[in-house]
Amino acid sequence: MDYEQFARDQIKQLRETVGNSRAISALSGGVDSSVATVMAHRAVGDRLETIFIDDGLMRQDEPEWVRDAFADLGIEVQVTDAADRFFDALKGITDPEKKRKAFRDTFYTVFAEAVKGSDAEYLIQGTIAADILETRKGVKTQHNVLDQIGVSAKDGYGFTVIEPLKELYKPGVREVGRALEMPEALYQRMPFPGPGLATRCLGECTPERIETVRRACKIVEEETESVEKFQTFGVLLSDQATGVTEDGRRRFGDIIAIRCVDSEKAVTATATVLPWETLMRIQDRMYEEIPSVTKVLYDLSPKPPSTIEYI
Ligand code: XMP
Numbered sequence: 001m002d003y004e005q006f007a008r009d010q011i012k013q014l015r016e017t018v019g020n021s022r023a024i025s026a027l028s029g030g031v032d033s034s035v036a037t038v039m040a041h042r043a044v045g046d047r048l049e050t051i052f053i054d055d056g057l058m059r060q061d062e063p064e065w066v067r068d069a070f071a072d073l074g075i076e077v078q079v080t081d082a083a084d085r086f087f088d089a090l091k092g093i094t095d096p097e098k099k100r101k102a103f104r105d106t107f108y109t110v111f112a113e114a115v116k117g118s119d120a121e122y123l124i125q126g127t128i129a130a131d132i133l134e135t136r137k138g139v140k141t142q143h144n145v146l147d148q149i150g151v152s153a154k155d156g157y158g159f160t161v162i163e164p165l166k167e168l169y170k171p172g173v174r175e176v177g178r179a180l181e182m183p184e185a186l187y188q189r190m191p192f193p194g195p196g197l198a199t200r201c202l203g204e205c206t207p208e209r210i211e212t213v214r215r216a217c218k219i220v221e222e223e224t225e226s227v228e229k230f231q232t233f234g235v236l237l238s239d240q241a242t243g244v245t246e247d248g249r250r251r252f253g254d255i256i257a258i259r260c261v262d263s264e265k266a267v268t269a270t271a272t273v274l275p276w277e278t279l280m281r282i283q284d285r286m287y288e289e290i291p292s293v294t295k296v297l298y299d300l301s302p303k304p305p306s307t308i309e310y311i
Pocket residue numbers: 131134140141142143144191192193194195199231266267303306307308309310311
């Protein structure tokens with residue numbers, strides 16, 4: 001595929017569709033929404049408003065990183081702090097699909113509020129082919145695939161959704177990023193799911209439990225930086241397991257799974273063969289930096305039958 005041509009065509013189409021109206025981009029900082037935002041900005045310039053919802057489920061320092069990266073591209077990002085809203089919506093929920101639905105509903109409600117007062121008619125989203133495929137197959141409910149599951153964004157939320165990347169898979173999206181001459185740090189980023197750390201926290205997503213996963217993800221990411229992989233992160237399981245303190249007291253603590261996978265399009269995946277020293281360093285740091293942890297596991301499961309994330 002000629003990705004430069006693809007980018008030119010999509011930018012032209014975006015410009016024609018949006019016309020003289022205004023558009024809003026829902027930027028998460030991931031590869032897909034970053035590429036979609038840059039295309040939309042090239043298409044309609046300052047008639048694009050870029051909104052970043054800080055849902056409290058992001059990786060460490062993510063909102064600041066995204067704001068600065070886009071400022072360098074001349075794109076101003078409006079950050080909306082909505083962490084409390086998401087935690088309220090997720091309160092008491094342990095069922096994975098209910099979590100995704102709660103996330104999606106809150107996302108669109110917060111988003112609709114954030115754009116109230118703006119006269120934008122269009123919503124640009126970075127939905128890709130894999131999202132649509134998996135939502136249609138019922139593998140999971142993606143937070144950004146509305147039409148395919150019969151929810152009208154126009155009736156429910158007031159905008160027409162434009163998804164310029166919906167025919168592409170991840171490698172294609174990265175190629176578009178390259179064709180747009182975006183910084184590599186943006187288009188080569190590791191995938192990160194829309195519902196964020198909620199996909200890596202089994203059981204209830206309280207602020208405390210999400211903070212535990214955030215720290216676990218940071219450790220795993222740092223220790224596998226030089227390893228070639230598709231995606232890597234830590235996961236907080238819902239169960240607890242016995243540990244023992246240095247003075248011999250038994251206690252129940254958190255269980256963290258390390259996930260690191262090789263994949264091309266995220267449709268299938270296999271566990272990365274990590275060096276033993278890397279695994280040992282990760283588990284050492286987990287107990288040291290997250291005192292509630294008593295066990296650390298390495299997840300060996302391929303996709304299928306497993307998925308990459310945990311919900
Ligand atoms: P799974 O867990 O289904 O994930 O094997 C496949 C790829 O998709 C990412 N993922 C998501 N991305 N919204 C997204 O934008 C989501 O709801 C979502 N769920 C999973 C996941 O990180 C992996 O790269």
